[in-house]
Amino acid sequence: MSRSIYVVNPNSNKAVTAGIDEAVERLRIDGGPAIEALTLEDGPPGIQSQRDADGVVAPLLRLASTLEDEAAAFVIACFSDPGLHALREQSARPVLGIAECGVLTALTMGQRFGVIAILPNSIPRHLRAFGAMGVSGRLAGELAVGLTIAELADDRNTLLRLVQVGRRLRDDYHADTIVMGCAGMARFRRRLEDAVGLPVIEPTQAAVGMAMARVLLGSG
Structure with missing residues (x-):
């Protein structure tokens, strides 16, 4: 039976899911598993707090x-x-x-990685995760663009803010690579990379790439 890699967007924003689906298109290959991007209908419009992250775990597990x-x-x-x-x-x-997966990929591409968050209150949550992963010593810094999930829909303003923050991470924090800290940023990866001149990791692409390798190599 042919099986699929399910890429689950834990928020209920279908525009984010559409962006994820587009971002992983190049990873769909002949002979490989299908890649299906799904929206968690029971999720909040955006995961912007620890409460949001904790709240999606049960419905995510059910799905x-x-x-x-x-x-x-x-x-x-x-x-x-989450979960x-x-x-x-x-x-x-x-x-x-x-x-x-995004952070682990960044560590293969440079000594110090920077992260672009959507909101300042996302940063403590991410820092706890980096501490648990044992990679805090390789973190150059994390800065927020100060935009909600809904505000990311404004392409012009979002790209402007991403470039500003990316250049600060490069120039002031000496990051060698940049990880996009929200799946809703996926469509900006190439433009951000061109603007800042550093490798930019879109983490959903990184995770799906790793999943593809696991599936194709039979490494469960």
Whole structure:
């Protein structure tokens, strides 16, 4: 039976899911598993606080349980990696979180990584995760663009803010690579990379790429 990599957007914003779907298009290959981007209908409009992140875990686990038999792997497409370890306990499939995969990819591309968050209150949540991963010593810094998930829909203003923050991470914090700290930023990766002249990691692409390798190599 052919199985799919399910890329689950834990917020209910379908525009974010559409951006994720577009971002992973180049990873769809002949002979590989299907890649399906899904929206968690029970999620909030955006995951912008620890409460939001905690609140999506139970519905995320319920959704994944209904997909288990058809799944080749799961990717949790939120930079807070909500429910990552709980889903790993629940599922027999590979489970990848975009924050973890984005950071690990950045570490292969430079000594010090910078992160662009959407809002300042996201940063403490991310720093706790980096501490748990043991990578805080390689973090150059994390800065926020100061935009909500809904405000990311304004392409011109969002790109302007991303470039401003990316250049600060490069010039003031001496980052060698930049990780986009929200799945809603996916469509800006190439333009941001061109503007700042550093490798920019879009974490959903990083996570789906890792999931593809796990599935194709049979590494469960």
